[in-house]
Amino acid sequence: MPKTLARYFPILTWGSAYSRDTAASDLVAAVIVTIMLIPQSLAYALLAGLPAEMGLYASILPLFAYAIFGSSRTLAVGPVAVVSLMTAAAIGSLGLTDPAQIALAAVTLAFISGVILLGMGLLRLGFLANFLSHPVIAGFITASGLLIAASQLRHILGIPAHGHTLIELGQSLIAHLPETNLATLIIGGGALAFLFWVRKGLKPALLSMGLKPRMADVLTKAGPVAAVVMTTLAVWLFGLEARGVAIVGAVPSGLPPLSAPSFSPALWNQLFLSALLISVIGFVESVSVAQTLAAKKRQRIAPDQELIGLGASNVAAAVSGGYPVTGGFARSVVNFDAGAETPAAGAYTAIGILLAAVLLTPLLYFLPKATLAATIIVAVLSLVDLSILKKAWRYSFVDFAAVFATIGLTLGMGVEVGVSAGVILSIALHLYKTSRPHIAEEGLVPGTQHFRNILRHKVETLPHAVTLRIDESLYFANARFLEDHILERVTNDKTIEHLVLHFAAVNEVDMSALETLEELNHRLRDMGITMHLSEVKGPVMDRLNRTHFLADMTGQIFLSQYEAWEWLRRRGKDTPTGVAAQ
Amino acid sequence: MPKTLARYFPILTWGSAYSRDTAASDLVAAVIVTIMLIPQSLAYALLAGLPAEMGLYASILPLFAYAIFGSSRTLAVGPVAVVSLMTAAAIGSLGLTDPAQIALAAVTLAFISGVILLGMGLLRLGFLANFLSHPVIAGFITASGLLIAASQLRHILGIPAHGHTLIELGQSLIAHLPETNLATLIIGGGALAFLFWVRKGLKPALLSMGLKPRMADVLTKAGPVAAVVMTTLAVWLFGLEARGVAIVGAVPSGLPPLSAPSFSPALWNQLFLSALLISVIGFVESVSVAQTLAAKKRQRIAPDQELIGLGASNVAAAVSGGYPVTGGFARSVVNFDAGAETPAAGAYTAIGILLAAVLLTPLLYFLPKATLAATIIVAVLSLVDLSILKKAWRYSFVDFAAVFATIGLTLGMGVEVGVSAGVILSIALHLYKTSRPHIAEEGLVPGTQHFRNILRHKVETLPHAVTLRIDESLYFANARFLEDHILERVTNDKTIEHLVLHFAAVNEVDMSALETLEELNHRLRDMGITMHLSEVKGPVMDRLNRTHFLADMTGQIFLSQYEAWEWLRRRGKDTPTGVAAQ
Structure with a gap:
């Protein structure tokens, strides 16, 4: 009670120490x-x-x-x-x-x-x-x-x-x-x-x-x-x-x-x-x-x-x-x-x-x-x-x-x-901006474990896999944009077998975005493409764990993007399609 | 022109290939x-x-x-x-x-x-x-x-x-x-x-x-x-x-x-x-x-x-x-x-x-x-x-x-x-959520170069420095929250000499947030605390480079959080205060 009183009456705090000076x-x-x-x-x-x-x-x-x-x-x-x-x-x-x-x-x-x-x-x-x-x-x-x-x-x-x-x-x-x-x-x-x-x-x-x-x-x-x-x-x-x-x-x-x-x-x-x-x-x-x-x-x-x-x-x-x-x-x-x-x-x-x-x-x-x-x-x-x-x-x-x-x-x-x-x-302008997030296609910086935008840097890519880094939390206003962007990218490129979504900057996935990811997973599956996630944050992972999404997902969840890369590179060498495309 | 026509009249695309089947x-x-x-x-x-x-x-x-x-x-x-x-x-x-x-x-x-x-x-x-x-x-x-x-x-x-x-x-x-x-x-x-x-x-x-x-x-x-x-x-x-x-x-x-x-x-x-x-x-x-x-x-x-x-x-x-x-x-x-x-x-x-x-x-x-x-x-x-x-x-x-x-x-x-x-x-709910971003105080996972929330993991910290990872883009609705959160954290802890803001998940800094960072820099300076940034994204860096903020900032910009840690650890050993605090 005295603490509450002191909160609502700051005078009690400074008043008690009031001096002549x-x-x-x-x-x-x-x-x-x-x-x-x-x-x-x-x-x-x-x-x-x-x-x-x-x-x-x-x-x-x-x-x-x-x-x-x-x-x-x-x-x-x-x-x-x-x-x-x-x-x-x-x-x-x-x-x-x-x-x-x-x-x-x-x-x-x-x-x-x-x-x-x-x-x-x-x-x-x-x-x-x-x-x-x-x-x-x-x-x-x-x-x-x-x-x-x-x-x-x-x-x-x-x-x-x-x-x-x-x-x-x-x-x-x-x-x-x-x-x-x-x-x-x-x-x-x-x-x-x-x-x-x-x-x-x-x-x-x-x-x-x-x-x-x-x-x-x-x-x-x-x-x-x-x-x-x-x-x-x-x-x-x-x-x-x-x-x-x-x-x-x-x-x-x-x-x-x-x-x-x-x-x-x-x-x-x-x-x-x-x-x-x-x-x-x-x-x-x-x-x-x-x-x-x-x-x-x-x-x-x-x-x-x-x-x-x-x-x-x-x-x-x-x-x-x-x-x-x-x-x-x-x-x-x-x-x-x-x-x-x-x-x-x-x-x-x-x-x-x-x-x-x-x-x-x-x-x-x-x-x-x-x-x-x-x-x-x-x-x-x-x-x-x-x-x-x-x-x-x-x-x-x-x-x-x-x-x-x-x-x-x-x-x-x-x-x-x-x-x-x-x-x-x-x-309105803020919502408009976040409704069109920056999505970068990433490749490996040679000799490192770092990934960078393929448009800005000289990087290595795999012929049968695409990695997209999403620079925004996913919520209803940008869920469809993400879907459009990804489908646009993969529809015209028949060599793609794997899609990795790099989630390091995704601070939240709301229910609309979850459903979009679920649909995306199904649509990509219909196209014969496996969807993976990498570097999913703790709070986002906690939430996804409450749903069927992770169980239904065609691909895997990688702790780091480099781990995803290594796994995909090995897969590419194993499967004939990947080698042929190279 | 034909391309525009085809865009506005999809019938021209499928109609031209229309067959008896x-x-x-x-x-x-x-x-x-x-x-x-x-x-x-x-x-x-x-x-x-x-x-x-x-x-x-x-x-x-x-x-x-x-x-x-x-x-x-x-x-x-x-x-x-x-x-x-x-x-x-x-x-x-x-x-x-x-x-x-x-x-x-x-x-x-x-x-x-x-x-x-x-x-x-x-x-x-x-x-x-x-x-x-x-x-x-x-x-x-x-x-x-x-x-x-x-x-x-x-x-x-x-x-x-x-x-x-x-x-x-x-x-x-x-x-x-x-x-x-x-x-x-x-x-x-x-x-x-x-x-x-x-x-x-x-x-x-x-x-x-x-x-x-x-x-x-x-x-x-x-x-x-x-x-x-x-x-x-x-x-x-x-x-x-x-x-x-x-x-x-x-x-x-x-x-x-x-x-x-x-x-x-x-x-x-x-x-x-x-x-x-x-x-x-x-x-x-x-x-x-x-x-x-x-x-x-x-x-x-x-x-x-x-x-x-x-x-x-x-x-x-x-x-x-x-x-x-x-x-x-x-x-x-x-x-x-x-x-x-x-x-x-x-x-x-x-x-x-x-x-x-x-x-x-x-x-x-x-x-x-x-x-x-x-x-x-x-x-x-x-x-x-x-x-x-x-x-x-x-x-x-x-x-x-x-x-x-x-x-x-x-x-x-x-x-x-x-x-x-x-x-x-x-x-409204989305704006409310993003107006109170998740801010994690980080420490080093021993033996690695990874940083994790000190509340969730056993990590090392430095006595004279605090690292805060901000899990949200910074914009007008959360700028003051960030400022309040940071000032709250440092005001009551007189041993802090350095503050690192880990920006890996900050996809945007709008002008309100920029001004808040400028004010924060001045207020921290008045308290004798140096402010650093780490892992600032390309597009955010491009924008900050157009301002005086980087020149006025009391501290440095580190490419990686580990680099910041190493620098701070060396500083801690050099300065008597850091040693004393240990």
Whole structure:
């Protein structure tokens, strides 16, 4: 029981050894992450089409929940860009206009997502996330980054443009371009330029001024806060609100509200698929960050426990006025680099955000939305990596097709179609590949006991026997291909008396393949050809032993291909046909 | 060009060598198949819920089309039981009552199916049929046989019972049981008993009377014709129609009518999925019969040309008042056994059926539907083979699950849900299996150069090195599993300095797996562990050579696992840690 408890509550493991030193490290990391997270939370809520305060709420209780249930020591959870975009798409498709209804849909989405993640965790279904291939994830993240950046341009320009695909967004932006608000463009463009400079030029400048690298890093991370402060002051001082600069406005001050998700079956039905995609994408993103950071300290994370940690975080978001959250890449790296040692750093960050929600919200009144849009654009452009296309192209056509389709469909048809199509396509392409296995005809490398492809190497062959090495497990999708290939090979060559199937790379033979082998045995027998197997693996042999196949097989099973060769060579010399053919 | 012509028109190949002897053999076979096919055609049309003459029409022009385009020498096409059941389900779901509309839907279904098959043939998509695994097909055929038999009981009992699932049929049969018509039951039960006796007892009786086996076979095949003649006479002589025995009634006499499918987009939309399932199931059934028969004469069939042959047959059915057809198992075996040598036998059979349609239809007026139902029941019960469940159970749980689900869902939710769920489930289970590959930790068998699983064999290991053999191609679905497994193994064992991945059974490394290997290399490096590969296959090596992975890898690539072992053993002696650990 204590062991089970420790599995589901990782806090019991690290909490019992918590020391003052660890607390100090965690506190320092928490301060830095808090500074980074305040503008991000507000910005991502804006991206999700939600009021700014929901971003703050999503950064408080979920962090406590993750600190209790999460298995990563340094993962920082909260609202992230891609999940915010997916939230916007999911809620946008409902066609709601009442802000209360939109907020209810957001907490419901977080709740369903939390339930899905908890369910997957308890049922140990974390492996399902593996069906998102790396090319699909990379393509999806890149395309999402482009979509997010495009969607934020309207805030920089101060125009009402909307859309869930690049085409819709582009058309809408062009149509509204003449309405561009100059004051907004100056604020937004200025913030964008400043943030790009902070990202590229500030750290070298600080270092050359003699600052310590650690300090330079912290100041660089505070760039967005500086932009927020400067542009807010500018709007207030120059009365830019009257000139059409959109501002965040009144943000309710105080503790996160208690909220309850809707349990309307119609709403659940509409949101379920979106919540599933958000859960899986969020989990994949989070786990890869967590694994990368854990490996650096020779630690391990438990993927199924991560599902529980993230599920608890999303349920926490749902009951405290938030929206779907997951582990973020940038903030987790910052947390790690700043020295966080336990999930307590996340709890301290939550306290920081809580203080902000209680104390700082009045100061956000004049914060221009253009500044938040600029922080988003700068953050997401680092996600865009079109070099994946070139890399995949060089590596294999199948991987390229998966990346290309995912990027194209995400940009052209939205996030949900894009990622679903990517998953289906990569599974389909994988099945297609394995349905046409590589089959090599082998000969003996002279003077050795090694066998190689007769098309690639100078090898010896026997005139009355053919050896085929099958480079794939045999299952229903390739069983008929194997049969066709073998029959094609032997039908036109009347000298063949023996066929050896070299099974060294056959890791599995399913029932369809077994039946195909049985049929093949009969068909070859009808043609006067004896079928042998060589180098059958233990687990495959165990399974074949449960059937009549081995008893019915016309030929033998050889432990090694060389043994098969020696046996066939002796047979060839004994039988007149073999000698005549030579 | 002539070569291409010959590929798409197999008739040009066998037609040019057609002799009088071949014609004689084909004619004999055609007579026997015609006798068998007349009652079958009528019966299957009844099963499909169509007028009896549509069964005859489906057995004329489609046979000519197959003779021209088909690649099998002995396949006999026409209406078959399972496809007729699927036709009934497809048309039943439209909720039509007007007979003209039902007939139009049937020819449209044949046309769409023909177009799908032709399209798959021209695009060489025959391999798609391989995704129907043997357990799914076997389960589907067995469940269909049970459904068909249950659906025909109403004709034997003379009651109006309907339904597309076993539950619906059973409830309906029980509800109507009190209405059983005694005269119908006597005719139907008598025909059933007679046909079972013909199948089981007639041939031995004839043989013991001194008949030659060939003649005994022919007489046995004529059993259904005898049942038709006897029961038709009985109805006519005793006026059983007045006693409530349902009869076929007026069947139009003459050549098949010219018909045109509907091109209504709404109807195509409703029928498309059904047509696709009918095409694929029909193709799979047909190809397996054709392959079995071709192999007996060391002939080959061309699966993609079979698609064209069956597609042309279905289009032919659509323009001549028929409904979906495919190659039938029983009649093809009869055709083969009766000595058919070329597809011309099919054309002669078509002429026989044509004569029947022109001359015999008036004689069918008093044919009782119960007799046709009896011929169907006897025919389909040979399809039912529940031993597949036991066989699959013994072989593997995954195959058992696929059979069980297919049978259960086909019986419980109908043919379309059953077969679709079977396909999806077998793909899902296959992906699940390959997502958790077998990974064996290896050691050296003392005194040899062979390596075996340390859990199964007494082997030598090195204290500072671990060798893991991966028994699966590496792709996105199992990349993370591999990473987890390896990190799990090395994280808790601080003595490990070297990890060798034995790649002999790795037939592919996709881009996701490549990135996982890259990450693994970095993570292991961070832990102070060197990663090596051994026995990497040519095609995998070719692909890895296009990347930076091999250059970045901390360790080496060994041609053989023994070479890796020798190198590691020397290293172990050189480095103090290795010695200390020993």
